[in-house]
Amino acid sequence: DAGVIQSPRHEVTEMGQEVTLRCKPISGHNSLFWYRQTMMRGLELLIYFNNNVPIDDSGMPEDRFSAKMPNASFSTLKIQPSEPRDSAVYFCASRSGTDTQYFGPGTRLTVL
């Protein structure tokens, strides 16, 4: 099993640009989670999906952030426009039922 796959692993962009982060969950998992990790705020849940449907997006910081899950094997987190304070490591995690969450390697985003 390849585990949770995230791309890109590193992204450097300029303020105002659109950023798209991608996640492929573990095959057969029906829940997907997006987290953000910063020094100031630690690990925060942004949004999660069950069976491709967004269940709780209360952690999404503002309207500049959006997430989609068009099918069971793919999800995106988009930031438009990006700002320097969005710089962080973004993790995707997936799970089957109520089992353990398995995390991807993360995408390190730097917004200049």
Add this chain to the structure above:
Amino acid sequence: AQSVTQLDSHVSVSEGTPVLLRCNYSSSYSPSLFWYVQHPNKGLQLLLKYTSAATLVKGINGFEAEFKKSETSFHLTKPSAHMSDAAEYFCVVSLGNEKLTFGTGTRLTIIP
């Protein structure tokens, strides 16, 4: 509401000596508790989890944790530290295995 408090932001131990990473939780109901480890520039890996079965939980790499309801604690221990244990450790609480709430992390340093 649920929360976790990791009592030490940084712990240093000598190689071959015991490790103790402390965690206290707060939860209205019977929680699920986890310890995750994050090595530098890596994703999060599950060490162990407690889900109301045995109070002493054994995990990977020789780590174990004991759930003590009377003390609302879930401390992580290992009898003998190895250099490869140097990492950031997160105590995590969840109700019904839905949203995970992360502690602020404990950075473990191993002294040769």
